[in-house]
Amino acid sequence: MSLRVLGLNLIKTNRNLLQTAVKNNGAPNAHxxxxxPYATQxxxxxxxxxxxxxxxxxxxxxxxxxxxxxDEFMKTQHLEFQIGKRHLANMMGADAETFTQQDIDExxxxxxxxxxxxxxxxxxxxxxxxxxxxxxAAEFDETGRPFHSMFYTGKPNYFQLLHxxxxxxxxLNDLExxxxxxxxxxxxxQKLEMxxxxxxxxxxxxxxxxxxIADIEYQNFTSxxxxxxISPYAYKSKAFIERFLKPLIDQSKQLEVPKPxxxxxxxxxxxTYECLRKTARADVTVRLPGTGKITINGQDISYFSLEECRxxxxxxxxxxxMLGKVDVEANVEGGGPSGQxxxxxxxxxxxxxxxxxxxxxxxxxxxxxxTRDYRRRERKKFGQEGARRKYTWKKR
Amino acid sequence: xxFVPYTTLSSLRTLKCCRLMSMYPPHFAxxxxxxxxxxxNKKDVSHVPIKAAPNDxxxxxxxxxxxxxxxxxxxxxxxxxxxxxxxxxTLETIKRTQIERLNLINAEKENVIIDTExxxxxxxxxxxxxxxxxxxxxxxxxxxxxxPLTEKKSYFLAMKWLLDAAREKDRKVHLPDKLAWEILDxxxxxxxxxKKKDDLHRQCESNRAYAHYRWS
Numbered sequence: 001m002s003l004r005v006l007g008l009n010l011i012k013t014n015r016n017l018l019q020t021a022v023k024n025n026g027a028p029n030a031h032x033x034x035x036x037p038y039a040t041q042x043x044x045x046x047x048x049x050x051x052x053x054x055x056x057x058x059x060x061x062x063x064x065x066x067x068x069x070x071d072e073f074m075k076t077q078h079l080e081f082q083i084g085k086r087h088l089a090n091m092m093g094a095d096a097e098t099f100t101q102q103d104i105d106e107x108x109x110x111x112x113x114x115x116x117x118x119x120x121x122x123x124x125x126x127x128x129x130x131x132x133x134x135x136x137a138a139e140f141d142e143t144g145r146p147f148h149s150m151f152y153t154g155k156p157n158y159f160q161l162l163h164x165x166x167x168x169x170x171x172l173n174d175l176e177x178x179x180x181x182x183x184x185x186x187x188x189x190q191k192l193e194m195x196x197x198x199x200x201x202x203x204x205x206x207x208x209x210x211x212x213i214a215d216i217e218y219q220n221f222t223s224x225x226x227x228x229x230i231s232p233y234a235y236k237s238k239a240f241i242e243r244f245l246k247p248l249i250d251q252s253k254q255l256e257v258p259k260p261x262x263x264x265x266x267x268x269x270x271x272t273y274e275c276l277r278k279t280a281r282a283d284v285t286v287r288l289p290g291t292g293k294i295t296i297n298g299q300d301i302s303y304f305s306l307e308e309c310r311x312x313x314x315x316x317x318x319x320x321x322m323l324g325k326v327d328v329e330a331n332v333e334g335g336g337p338s339g340q341x342x343x344x345x346x347x348x349x350x351x352x353x354x355x356x357x358x359x360x361x362x363x364x365x366x367x368x369x370x371t372r373d374y375r376r377r378e379r380k381k382f383g384q385e386g387a388r389r390k391y392t393w394k395k396r
Numbered sequence: 397x398x399f400v401p402y403t404t405l406s407s408l409r410t411l412k413c414c415r416l417m418s419m420y421p422p423h424f425a426x427x428x429x430x431x432x433x434x435x436x437n438k439k440d441v442s443h444v445p446i447k448a449a450p451n452d453x454x455x456x457x458x459x460x461x462x463x464x465x466x467x468x469x470x471x472x473x474x475x476x477x478x479x480x481x482x483x484x485x486t487l488e489t490i491k492r493t494q495i496e497r498l499n500l501i502n503a504e505k506e507n508v509i510i511d512t513e514x515x516x517x518x519x520x521x522x523x524x525x526x527x528x529x530x531x532x533x534x535x536x537x538x539x540x541x542x543x544p545l546t547e548k549k550s551y552f553l554a555m556k557w558l559l560d561a562a563r564e565k566d567r568k569v570h571l572p573d574k575l576a577w578e579i580l581d582x583x584x585x586x587x588x589x590x591k592k593k594d595d596l597h598r599q600c601e602s603n604r605a606y607a608h609y610r611w612s
Contacts, residue, residue: 195440248443306477308452315454319430338451346448366446367455368427373448375419 057144070135077128084125101126136210157209158217165224168240172231179233186232197245199225204246251365260354263287270354275347277373280335284347288355290327292317296344297331309341316349316369320356342373420447429455452476460513462520462551469555485572487512490580509583519582523554523589527600532609541609542600557589558582 056064088107089096104125114122139156140146150156150163179186200208202218213221225244228234234241260268268288275282294313296303304310317323328348332340349369353361364370378387385391427449428436452464463483470479490512498508509515528549529540545553562575581587 196443250442251445308477308480311454311456312451314456315449319455342451362442363430366428366441367430368446368449368453371446371448375448378417 056142057140059140059144060138060142063138063140067135067138074128074132077132081125081127088125133207134210155209155211155213155217157211158213158221161209162220162224164240165221165228168237169224169228169231172228172233172236175233175236176231187235190235192229192234192238192241194229196250197247200244200246205244208244255353255370257353257361260288268355270351272347272350275343275350277342277346278335278339278376280332280339280343282330282332282340282343282347284344284351285329286348286351286355287327287329289325292324293327295327295329304337304341306337309337312338312341312345313348316345316352316364319367319369320349320352320360320364322352322355326352326355345369346372427453429453460516462517463513465551466516466520466555469552469559482572482575485570486575486579487516489572489576490515493576493580515583516579519558519579520551520554522585523557523582523593524550525553525593525596526550527597528553529596529599529603532606534609539606539609540599540603541606542603543610554589554593557592561588561592 085099085104086096088104088111089099091111092103092107094103108123108125112123116122139148139151146152148156148160150159153159176186199222202213202215205218205221206212225241228237229241258270260270263269267290269285271283271285273283275284294301301310301313304313313328314323317326317328328344330344330347332344334340335343346369349364352364353370356364361370380386383391423445424447425441425444427446428441452467453459467476467479467483470482472479491510494508494510494512494515498505498510501508509518525545527542528545530543531538532541533539558575558578561578562571565571565574578587578589582589
């Protein structure tokens with residue numbers, strides 16, 4: 001918190017600085033205005049156009065003021081960031097010159113440990129370019145005339161993008177027609193592979209455009225892009241399309257499979273700790289080769305009296321055809337029967353990855369066995385009987 | 397200094413229509429079991445995150461999607477294990493009746509279905525309605541307008557009717573017995589549920605003149 005307070009104080013002092021800066025900036029402008037009548041008296045008669053060129057529109061003036069202010073602000077922020085970085089480096093006993101962003105993150109994590117769940121809510125220190133969103137440069141010249149033909153739409157970059165997409169689509173359609181007339185077919189080998197990528201999300205697109213867009217406008221963007229991508233000749237404008245695609249992570253290769261260890265009896269084993277489901281917590285050990293023995297807290301499968309829970313335990317084993325080939329030992333605490341069974345099921349599935357091939361891991365993932373079920377009990381709300389149920393309504 | 401509190405709410409807004417209040421983001425897909433995974437292209441799903449398998453999903457031979465759905469409808473006050481017991485008893489009764497019938501019959505033994513799953517599916521498919529009457533007010537007069545049903549709704553109605561018929565019984569008769577009779581009747585294309593469905597269809601047919609009120 002101290003960081004934040006410090007920052008706020010600094011910002012206050014900055015504001016004062018900025019005000020003086022603006023005042024200073026204002027002075028020469030005023031000077032120029034005062035000079036203007038003098039200039040007209042001497043030369044204007046001959047060249048009125050030249051004078052008009054010097055005239056700065058109100059919009060431009062306001063913009064320049066704002067830009068100046070922003071520049072100054074960014075400069076002070078940058079300075080503060082550098083100072084903060086040096087302080088951090090000193091505190092951590094490291095060299096300030098070679099202190100990287102990763103070091104900063106580690107230092108903040110160490111000095112300001114936070115129990116907040118959301119990572120974005122925890123304290124952090126990053127360079128001001130990352131923290132403050134980028135701003136647009138001037139969109140009009142000194143006379144106030146906009147550069148962009150779509151300036152008055154309010155969102156020139158967005159509408160330009162839509163325009164580009166449609167131009168691209170029309171081009172492809174024309175090409176398709178020409179090719180059809182000639183009897184040519186699109187190249188199947190060059191077909192665009194869309195499975196591994198995704199269109200930019202709204203926030204990302206906004207960052208690219210430096211403009212805020214509404215939900216409906218984002219929808220228009222996605223539908224226009226889809227129309228472009230569907231085209232059989234989409235590979236012709238691959239470069240354009242890829243500007244708005246984000247590669248997805250291959251889910252099957254995301255988690256590293258642990259190497260099995262060897263126990264004193266010479267059997268391979270893998271232990272998965274922290275298997276969580278609802279409020280239950282378990283650690284599961286799977287041993288290969290085995291006879292299908294299941295031990296839960298020292299008991300066998302009859303630890304669970306419910307049939308559904310036992311079925312859950314056997315699901316990953318039978319699904320990967322390892323039933324009767326491995327032994328399972330589990331310690332579980334907390335939660336009820338179904339939560340405990342779910343925790344052990346996840347632990348068994350995660351441990352089994354070490355004993356099956358890559359294809360089986362993928363089928364297990366598709367069955368949802370390797371996903372941690374992080375659904376929790378929904379809290380009760382005040383003024384309500386439970387999470388969703390309302391009190392019976394009585395008039396009086 | 398770049399201190400960033402959690403400020404942007406834009407990430408909380410979702411564009412895609414998904415189940416409200418779901419813990420999973422909208423791009424998470426439902427689990428795909430081995431049987432179904434033969435149909436899909438593995439390349440397409442290799443990048444899609446999958447929801448965790450629910451705790452009623454399994455690959456046992458006793459698992460069925462329709463059966464699972466019916467279980468949810470039988471359940472009262474969250475007592476799922478009782479519902480499971482009731483459904484198991486129902487299927488057992490059906491099996492006993494069918495085997496008895498098989499032993500009584502001398503000829504055409506192939507026509508008697510002993511597979512309870514198939515009987516259940518047949519019963520539900522037979523009692524699925526296609527249309528529904530819904531009240532629409534036009535010019536101060538209420539019209540019963542026939543409206544086509546979605547697949548999901550029609551399955552729901554079929555199962556609900558079967559259960560309603562089973563629950564309307566003597567106190568001394570147990571639900572599994574009555575449900576078994578209703579299911580067997582419906583599987584053979586007779587009984588109260590089938591009659592209810594036919595009645596509804598007949599009414600829809602007689603009210604077909606009002607069908608245009610659905611859109612005008």
